[in-house]
Amino acid sequence: xxxRTDNEIRELGPEEWAQLxxxxxxxxxGMSGEEFERRLNSGEIDIDxxxxxxxxxxxxxxxxxxx
Amino acid sequence: MAPPSSTPAEAVEHYRGHTVRLLSCLTSTHTTxxxxxxxxxxxxxxxxxxxxxxxxxxxxxxxLVTEQYEVRQSTAGWYVEIVGYLYAIGYEDRELVSYHWHPxxxxxxxxxxxxxGAAVQIGDRWLGKVHLPTGMVGLxxxxxxxxxELGVEPLRDDWERLIAEAAAR
Numbered sequence: 001x002x003x004r005t006d007n008e009i010r011e012l013g014p015e016e017w018a019q020l021x022x023x024x025x026x027x028x029x030g031m032s033g034e035e036f037e038r039r040l041n042s043g044e045i046d047i048d049x050x051x052x053x054x055x056x057x058x059x060x061x062x063x064x065x066x067x
Numbered sequence: 068m069a070p071p072s073s074t075p076a077e078a079v080e081h082y083r084g085h086t087v088r089l090l091s092c093l094t095s096t097h098t099t100x101x102x103x104x105x106x107x108x109x110x111x112x113x114x115x116x117x118x119x120x121x122x123x124x125x126x127x128x129x130x131l132v133t134e135q136y137e138v139r140q141s142t143a144g145w146y147v148e149i150v151g152y153l154y155a156i157g158y159e160d161r162e163l164v165s166y167h168w169h170p171x172x173x174x175x176x177x178x179x180x181x182x183x184g185a186a187v188q189i190g191d192r193w194l195g196k197v198h199l200p201t202g203m204v205g206l207x208x209x210x211x212x213x214x215x216e217l218g219v220e221p222l223r224d225d226w227e228r229l230i231a232e233a234a235a236r
Contacts, residue, residue: 012100043173
């Protein structure tokens with residue numbers, strides 16, 4: 001659950017963070033966050049392929065253990 | 068380095084507070100973190116929920132900040148270590164310059180590097196795709212770049228002190 005202090009969200013829980021990544025992946029890359037993470041971890045997508053890919057990839061834990 | 072904390076949550080709050088103070092030199096946009104506890108994967112801190120934050124500048128400049136961090140314990144206490152970053156300054160909705168460090172992913176480029184948003188072709192390669200090597204870059208250096216070199220209006224009078232303190236950590 002998100003923690004709110006001083007009228008701003010300070011922490012997002014795992015599900016909320018996954019939703020944030022999903023929203024960003026769909027908006028910037030036209031795919032779900034789950035598909036993006038799978039393709040990134042398989043090496044099909046490289047983190048430096050485009051600025052948009054870097055943006056979404058850096059929102060995931062880069063040792064590939066977000067689940 | 069910040070003094071060690073007595074709990075993981077205190078260490079993260081200290082790190083987040085420090086980062087927010089630095090960012091407040093340029094923007095009042097909020098930051099979000101993914102965790103206040105030690106974990107087997109890096110946590111993330113993002114500015115503006117991963118969107119580029121508009122800066123006070125003419126022409127239109129933006130700032131994108133994402134950091135990956137780990138909560139670690141030493142004999143002295145808990146502390147946060149940054150283990151990856153993305154700092155980018157945009158111009159008219161395009162990336163002008165971006166600083167990357169992503170040592171733990173699948174990429175073969177694990178050293179800190181930068182990309183420039185230049186439409187220059189070198190043979191069959193675009194300069195924008197080239198990984199230009201850098202040393203480790205701190206957020207305070209990017210903030211100083213924005214203010215001193217790119218003319219962004221600082222939002223605090225004490226921005227030089229904050230940057231100097233961050234550089235000395």
